[in-house]
Amino acid sequence: MDAKTLSDLQFSKILDAASAYCRTSRGQELIRYKQMYMDPQACDAELALVEEGIYCFDLPNPPSLGGVEDMTFAFTAAAKGAVLSPSELIACAKMLSIGAETSHRLEAGRLRIPGLAALFNELKDLSSVAQRVFDTFDDEGRIRDDASPRLAEFRAKALSLGRRVKALIEEMAKSTKLEPILQDDYYTIREGRYVLPVKAEEHRFVPGIIHGSSQTGATLFIEPSQIVEDNNQLKVVLESIEVEERSIKADRSKLLGKYAEDARLLGEAIWRLDSILARSELAKRMEAHRPSIGAPADGLQLSSIKNPILFLLGRNVVPVSVELAGQHGRALVVSGPNAGGKSVTLSTVGLAVAMMRHGIFPAAMPGTVIPWYDQVFTVIGDPTSMEKSVSNFTGQLARLDQIITKVPEGRTLVLIDELATGTEPRKGEALATAIVEALVEKGAECIIATHFDQLKMMASNHPGVKNARVGLDKAGRPSYRLELGESGESNPFDVAAAVGFRKSILDRAKQLVGERERMLEEALANANKLNQELLEEKAETQELRKKLAADKKRYEQELIRLRNEADRLVYEARKEVLQKMKRLEDELEAIAKQAKAEKAGQVQGRRIEVTKKKREVQRDLLAEMAMVENHPTEQLPLADLKVGAKVWVAGLASEGTVMEVAADGRRATVQVGLLKTNVKLSDLRVPKPVSKKSQKSKPVPKKPELDTETVKLTPVDEEDLPFVRSPENTCDVRGMRLDEAITEVDRFLDMAFLNQVPQVMIIHGMGTSALLKGIRQYLKKSPYARRFRAGMVGEGGDGVTMVEVGGKV
Template sequence: MWLDAIRPLEFSAVRAQLARYTAFSASETLALELEPSNDIATVRVWQQETTEARALLDQQPQVGVGGARDVRALTRVARIGGMIPPHEFLDLRATLLAARNLRKNILRSSEAFPRLAFIAASLDDAPRVIDEIGRVFTEQGEVADGASSELAQIRRDLRVAQQRVMERLNHIITSTQYAKYLQEAIITQREGRYVVPVRAEARGRIHGIVHDSSASGATLFIEPLAVVELGNRVRELTLQEQREVERILRELTALVAQFADAIDYTVETLAQLDLAFAKAKYSAALKAVAPVIDGGSREQPAYLELSKARHPLLDPAKVVPISLELQRAFSILIITGPNTGGKTVSLKTVGLLALMAQSGLHIPARAGSRLPVYDGIFADIGDEQSIEQSLSTFSGHLKNIVAILRAANERALVLFDELGAGTDPVEGAALARAIVEQLLERKIPALIATHYAELKAFAHTTPGVENASMEFDVETLAPTYRLTIGLPGRSNAFAIATRLGLDRALVERARANVGSSNAELETLLAQLKKTREETARELGRAAAARENAEKASKQNRRELAETQRQRSEILRHTREQARGELDAARAELNRLKREWREIPATR
């Protein structure tokens, strides 16, 4: 279903970029094999995971699966009764500890990150395995003496035996009796036996067993007879040590086998979480946002609306963002404009962002951009020159188109680049129009890039189909890569010819040779462009005037509010003053009443 879009839209390159943000091989594989889902609930869950992961990384930049390894190969060894190599156990323990630490970090903020917490809660760190590996191994990855009491005793005995051998050999190499026969006064090992380097011509002077010789033959490595028995003891104890270590490792491997399913699930869960972190890091790198995943409603079916969308694989400093919508006022958008003007990039941007959104990736666009969940995305995109020059290429593209028309439905998105090109222009235009009509009848959303003027006119007069154009600056003779909805692109051939200095009479003769309908269409397009630019300027002036009016209104409201505040303050002060004077008058009246009552009555 998705193979028809992944290759032409270069989704594999996006997956490769994503994989660079993963922390270990299991999540890297998930990133490289990432595919979109056409289930809206799944897509929303994936988007939630990415959004939560980005928020978590903003709070705790160091959070992650540090130390984790894909240890599923070790559990396979354990399941079949094999023996895990000693150094691999530390990787296994580090992975389980990474799971423990990550689970603790995420569950600590489960309310803020419910989806990540739900995933992290299932991490099983197999504590028995962690503890047993920690007990058996040193930090350097060696089996510790305390791994078993038997091993501890063997190693004690081995150290004693080795010490005795070294004492005997040290006596020999420091003896003046043997010094002249030695190449060097050192003790070394050959084939697990302790030896001294003896000059070849002194072979019979130091009796013992020859275990090796130098490349030149001038030196013999001899185990003196005086230490052979002690060497045998060292060898016996070394073999005992090896057998005991192997027994311990097999026992530990058997323990891993008991937890193999849990360990495998933990690795898979760590990979899932690390993929979410990788998506979050990729989102931050792209300055991307979580798209609105539109499920539609009875009143308004799901539609696509991208604002300031950028192609994720192009240089962000140079790429020109595009804004467009689909499936609201119209279901088919016809994009016209000059070669290398950005038509193909626009198609790829829309298709690639749809694939990214349905894979749980944030998209490089303005916040509020929305996308439906498509059942499939079908793209026929190729090199324009090869399309125009090769009949076999035309046949190949036509086969793709036939396959797409058979597979697509109203819940799919179709992308056609240079539809109908590569054959006779009249027949190609007729074929392209017939295909657009069928897409319209079947209500299949589509973005179509073309050069055909007939499709411009068809879009202009047909409900459900809209024109768009890639702008071209005639002054600089360069495309601007800006996409304009509602206005078809012009050929600009005559303007470019004039600009480049072609004789004006030749240009006018060429104009006369163009059919009247084409000439009228180009004139209409020029008028539409001029009207649109004037309207944009008027809208800009109106917006500026509205902004100034709003500022003035805000200032008036602030002044009115201040006047009302001052009035209220004066009224409050006046009331308080009057209340004070009234209270004083009442107090004076009461005093006079008391004095009056106290004066004796006179007759």
């Protein structure tokens, strides 16, 4: 981006506006003479700091840099042995104090502004040095009496002597004896000594030392001999005070000189922070947002951006959105009426790129993407020069030839306003078209403001060229809004009428327009009208599509809800069947116990009856699983129960692998996904074979026929039933404190007891085992826990506790 481009864009006004928010002169210099960033990562990091600066204003105690002067020169002089004046010492101390305070305030907000806080990392806290200097001076900048013990002594002595001498000379001035020989009844000070104004002719009557005379010579200023000695002592004391004050200033200067380098680094951090906060304040005023630096393949995307110069002038700026897709060889032709905003659009685009490259937010909304252009050129304004015999037309051509020659291999943005208008219109139009074609062919990305129809028509036969227009409102006035994808009419007659130009001249001009051109304009107007109607229909169609998409999403969510509800109902039904089987097992166990006390023949009938009921329940469960889920129902033969065998676990409705078989053959440890669980042989099924045919269609298996003579009647413990986790039987207290966890477990067990849930799982994790021990200690006393145990390997091990709900055994 050369100097000509920055000048055309009036970029110096942006720098002046940003520097006006600085609190220090050095911060203003950093902004006014700031160079462009040549690296996208460094530029993006600077933009991030400006964004943090906006957050900084919302801190409870934001940094304040008002009143800080650049005293680096004073620190350097002090380091070389110079004695600083009181004002310089105080200014140096203020710089150190504000730097330390700023560092503390940024550190307090480090979570929100880490980048700004890092500016002061590793800088020494020199607040104690500053305080040492502050304690030396009073509010008026004079050295305090307590700055040193000797100074206090000297000043007290001077005050005593001064009072005594003053009392003596006042007495002499009012003496009636001396009244005739005194010129006035007052005393004065000459050369630091008290004297009386004595008439020249009477001076022999006042013995003492003459310290001068009046301009007329009529008055001699005589130090009476009575106070000469006291004046001598007072003079000596005052000189001692002066020497001591210089010694104090030298001591404080030496102290500051020790930290000259630290003060320089602190100053640089302060000026840098000041320049960042100034740009942040400008961004906040313009309601600007941080732009994204585009990737190599990203196009230019400006979202609702305002022209910053017009905004700073207090104008009512209409935001525009500009899009230039693609990476190389693209052009956007902006057309429309005069004073409609074409030139403002070019200025806005150019300023947005320049501001981003200088670490300043363009006045755009979120979503703005600005590519990293290697060069930005402008052909804007009037290049006419009488001295160099350059016309507007020849000046444009010279600039364009320079641009075409300098187009690099990287990305180049070219902004052209009213190309080739300073010559014969038809030939100028052809020349403008050829220039744009050459720039696009060289790979440049161009935005051109024009009235030429041939440039507007390029979009129809060149894939890299798009149209945009600035339109008119309903009253025929420019709307200053940019509409992408359409070409605009210049409408000079309408614009002239809108500004009140003479109607008679306009009428004559309209008569001079050829019939053919007028017909073309009318056709173009009709086409634009038709296109506007199509755009409105497109907008309605898009709105309808959005509505349909929303309805589809709502229906999909409802379908998911219904499926979840169906799963819940199946789970409830399965749980009810399992509970019924458990009750039957309990009844069988009771019958077995009763058989020991009674004759076997009296109980045999009842045993057979209950066994039949159990088979019916099992048959119903298998049938339900077959109908609802199409799961395997064939009982796994004992001979097929081997380590490594694939089996179907009915309780988990999942396929697993046998990892271990119990010695009695009634149980096996099965790996289901990441879960290992102990499963009864009766809950294992033969898995369905996988084949293309079975994948296409899944027939419902036939209900299994149970052999009533081969079923072995054995009582079943609750532990024999597979534990299926659900929200009703699982309580997760991981991450809670012990007291919170015990409260939650007590509430959970109470609900489980009321809902007759036979067995529950409490997940507490391993951790430090504090929850594990505390919860199991509580379960020993809980009236709801009949018994409990640690989880098995497939259940979670010591990370869970399985609780049988009921009264204490």
